[in-house]
Amino acid sequence: MVVACSLKNEIDSNYYCQKFKFNCIQGNKIVFFKTSKGDFEVELFGKDNPVTVSNFLENIEKNIYENQKFYKIVNHPQLKFIHGGINPENKFYFERIQTLNKKSHSIPLEIKFKEEINPRYNYQTKNPYETEKLVNTFVSGSISMVKSGKNNSSSTEFFFVTNNIPELDGRYSIFGKIIKGLDTLKKIENGDYIKEVKISN
Secondary structure, eight states, X not given: OOXXXXXXXXXXXXXXXXXXXXXXXXXOEEEEEEETTEEEEEEEOTTXXXXXXXXXXXXXXXXXXXTEEOOEEEEETTEEEEEESSOTTSTTHHHHHHXXXXXXXXXXXXXXXXXXXXXXXXXXXXXXXXXXXXXXXXXXXXXXXXXXXXXXXXXXXXXXXXXXXXXXXXXXXXXXXXXXXXXXXXXXXXXOXXXXXXXOO
C-alpha cells in the first residue's frame, strides 16, 4: 500500500484508504472505456494519486458507470469538457450512492508535486510558482474528478478535457490521461453514453 503524507496536516493516503476501506494500489493502471461513439484507453496515475484512483477503480468494479450518459458537455472554442458519472441532478443520485454504500459523497482533493515523495491532500493552489511544480496538469485527454467543495472531490463524478487548460491546474485531482483513442473522446456529444469501463489485468 502506498503511504503518502500531506505537507498541510500529515494525514496520508493510508489514513484515507482505511477511512474509505479502499484497497489502495501501488502503481498505474489501464482502463478501457467502451462508449456509444467508440472506445478509448486511459492510464490512471495510481502512483501519484492512490486514493483518487483506488476510489475510481472501486466504482468501476461496482459497475456504476455502466450504461451511464455523459451527463454534461461544455463546449468552448478549441476546448470541450465531457462530464461522466452519476448525474448529481438526477433524482436517483442519492439512492444510487446509498446502494453503493458510499459513506461520503466526496473524497479529499489529491495533488502531486514534483520533488515531493507524497501527494498533498485537501490542498489546492493558484500560485503560478507552485503550479509549475505540479506532476500532472490539464492536457488533451486528461481525466479529473469533479469538485464537491473547495478542497474535496466528488466520489463518483469525473470529467475529461480535450485540450490544455492551465487555468485549472492545481485546483482539481487530475488522476489519468487518455493514451489511445483521443479522437473518439472529441466526438462525444450530448446523448452519448458509456457502455462499460473495464480494468486491464
